[in-house]
Amino acid sequence: MSNPIILYKNDKMRLEMVLNQANIEVIPFGVIDHCIDFSCLIWAINHSTLNSNKVIFNLISLTGMSLAGGNLWHKMTHQIKKSVKIVYKNINEFFLDQANAINEMCGHEYYVESLEAPFHCKNCQIDSYYLMLTEQIRIHNFKWLVSPMKCTKCNEVLKFSWIIEDYFKILESSHSKSEGVNYANG
Numbered sequence: 001m002s003n004p005i006i007l008y009k010n011d012k013m014r015l016e017m018v019l020n021q022a023n024i025e026v027i028p029f030g031v032i033d034h035c036i037d038f039s040c041l042i043w044a045i046n047h048s049t050l051n052s053n054k055v056i057f058n059l060i061s062l063t064g065m066s067l068a069g070g071n072l073w074h075k076m077t078h079q080i081k082k083s084v085k086i087v088y089k090n091i092n093e094f095f096l097d098q099a100n101a102i103n104e105m106c107g108h109e110y111y112v113e114s115l116e117a118p119f120h121c122k123n124c125q126i127d128s129y130y131l132m133l134t135e136q137i138r139i140h141n142f143k144w145l146v147s148p149m150k151c152t153k154c155n156e157v158l159k160f161s162w163i164i165e166d167y168f169k170i171l172e173s174s175h176s177k178s179e180g181v182n183y184a185n186g
């Protein structure tokens with residue numbers, strides 16, 4: 001793993017890139033809004049000489065995203081050359097809000113590895129986000145099902161606290177299916 005390269009920086013955010021042996025990992029720290037300039041990122045991805053041609057957007061440190069930021073993200077993903085595989089991990093509520101509002105924001109073709117999902121514990125009376133792997137979410141009889149999750153404090157089985165169809169819209173158009181995700185059909 002190389003040291004992170006800073007591709008862009010303003011007073012609200014920093015865009016870092018790490019070159020691994022098999023892929024490029026891109027990590028935004030902070031808020032993505034109308035100020036962001038993705039031109040260095042697009043150039044770096046499209047001129048990469050890596051064999052695997054895979055870019056992983058790791059959203060673990062994203063703390064906000066405006067609609068304008070989402071529109072620029074849309075533009076960025078559509079400027080990445082088609083041979084590059086786009087993968088998302090640690091998708092959070094900020095990213096999801098815009099991704100569900102902006103058509104094809106994540107790219108023409110993309111894969112989701114993991115995302116945060118909202119759960120409620122009736123014991124603790126607490127709402128929290130838990131990171132889920134795409135494998136833990138599946139479609140059964142046209143309905144989304146999530147693997148049972150337990151509260152990290154009291155071990156109670158948690159209740160999904162959002163409209164599930166709305167929340168997982170991002171997975172509908174993703175190609176995670178062909179990545180071995182278990183969408184049960186019986």
Ligand SMILES: [Zn+2]
Nearest residue numbers: 121124151154
């Ligand atoms: Zn609890």
